[in-house]
Amino acid sequence: MELFKKTLDPVIALSAIAVLDIFLFLIVGAWTVGGGETMMTGLIAQFFLGDTLDRIPFWHEVFRPDASYWKIYISLGMLFGAIVGAIASKEFFWRFPRRISEWVMITIGGLLMGIGIRLAFVCNVSTFFGLTPELNLGGYLSISGILAGAWFGSLIYKRVLEGDL
Amino acid sequence: MSPTGQCLVAFVFGSVVGLLVQRSRFCNTAALRDAMLFRTFRNTKALLVAMMILTVGFTGFISVGAGNPMRFDVGINQVLGLFLFGVGMVLAGACTVSTWVKAGEGNFGAIWALIFTFVGMFLFSLLWSYIYWPPAPSAMTGEISLERLQLGFSNAQTLQEKTGIPAIFFGLIQTAVLYGLYRVIRRHELKQSITIGAA
Numbered sequence A: 001m002e003l004f005k006k007t008l009d010p011v012i013a014l015s016a017i018a019v020l021d022i023f024l025f026l027i028v029g030a031w032t033v034g035g036g037e038t039m040m041t042g043l044i045a046q047f048f049l050g051d052t053l054d055r056i057p058f059w060h061e062v063f064r065p066d067a068s069y070w071k072i073y074i075s076l077g078m079l080f081g082a083i084v085g086a087i088a089s090k091e092f093f094w095r096f097p098r099r100i101s102e103w104v105m106i107t108i109g110g111l112l113m114g115i116g117i118r119l120a121f122v123c124n125v126s127t128f129f130g131l132t133p134e135l136n137l138g139g140y141l142s143i144s145g146i147l148a149g150a151w152f153g154s155l156i157y158k159r160v161l162e163g164d165l
Numbered sequence B: 001m002s003p004t005g006q007c008l009v010a011f012v013f014g015s016v017v018g019l020l021v022q023r024s025r026f027c028n029t030a031a032l033r034d035a036m037l038f039r040t041f042r043n044t045k046a047l048l049v050a051m052m053i054l055t056v057g058f059t060g061f062i063s064v065g066a067g068n069p070m071r072f073d074v075g076i077n078q079v080l081g082l083f084l085f086g087v088g089m090v091l092a093g094a095c096t097v098s099t100w101v102k103a104g105e106g107n108f109g110a111i112w113a114l115i116f117t118f119v120g121m122f123l124f125s126l127l128w129s130y131i132y133w134p135p136a137p138s139a140m141t142g143e144i145s146l147e148r149l150q151l152g153f154s155n156a157q158t159l160q161e162k163t164g165i166p167a168i169f170f171g172l173i174q175t176a177v178l179y180g181l182y183r184v185i186r187r188h189e190l191k192q193s194i195t196i197g198a199a
Helices: A010-027 A034-055 A070-088 A100-120 A124-134 A137-161 B003-024 B028-037 B042-063 B076-092 B096-104 B108-131 B156-163 B167-198
Strands: B150-152
Touching: A010 A124, A010 B003, A010 B042, A034 A070, A034 A100, A034 A124, A034 B108, A070 B003, A070 B096, A100 A137, A100 B076, A100 B108, A124 A137, A124 B028, A124 B042, A124 B076, A124 B096, A124 B167, A137 B028, A137 B076, A137 B150, B003 B096, B028 B042, B028 B076, B028 B096, B042 B156, B042 B167, B076 B108, B096 B108, B156 B167
Parallel strands: none
Antiparallel strands: none
16 A cells, blocks of 8 residues: 555645544544543552552542543544554554663653643644634643644753754 | 553554554654754754644634543743653653563663652652642642742634634644744754765
8 A cells, every 4th residue: 555655744734634624623622642641640650559549639630530531532442543653554563762871861851741731731732723713812822832832842952862961 | 532542542553653653753852952963963853843733623623623632731830840751861861661671672761761750750659749839630729829930821713702713724734834844944954965965
């Protein structure tokens, strides 16, 4: 199948995703990832901590762990779709970061993404594919934050690439 | 729609997105990082086109009272949170979408980033339980609250209600701005290719 033989133009791919996102918006709500990831965090924490989790107010006042939360399944679907695409195009293989600096950057980066999503109540997906197209004030605030953050992160990334850090 | 139906729709949507992103190598991080660092815009153009389609689609449906727009108060926490997120995604080399997609390709770095995203979320849940900020959904009022650094809630729907002008009108203005950005990038690329051709 042609789709699995060569790389798809991202403009075509994102246009198709945008049309599907409009349907999703009509049925349940716009595409988002951060909310589903937060719910997964709550479910994982509940698995390990049990009733102790109830003593943390966030998990009953902001996000009560619930496996039937639809946003979880967007992320699981993305993982499934990517596995199918990677296997069908023979692009699936295990890759590991090689340098210590990569492990450190990924660890810090992951932590900052998690903290940032929860502080903002939104992620990059809801910023660009939800809030801003809905003309929500939060979209413009988020875009200003993510642009400044990406610029600052790029400075650090550049210094790491150049071996200064 | 029943919760099971919602989950099924979400899974089908996510699966198609995962497949398309995997096949196109689209990355939101690259859309911002590459434009800033390397002046390449492959992903930025795709992001802008998607935003144009979505703006017309969302505001069009909001104009006739259809759709499910997100509804929560916003404030300084969006700027701070997405600033941290922006730094994090560049360092991790992946955003929320590409972590899942790269994980699906067997990239252990992406799986590691996902694990620490969850850890970061849990750490913030502990901090939130002490500071109770930003306000929980139950404490949101929709109004400006300077002491809580909140600017309330406004979107295409509230714009339409306040002005009496259909939301699509404002959507078309935003689309024109996004198209202007797209044209600037295309002109820049054309100039670049002419320079390379001449050399």
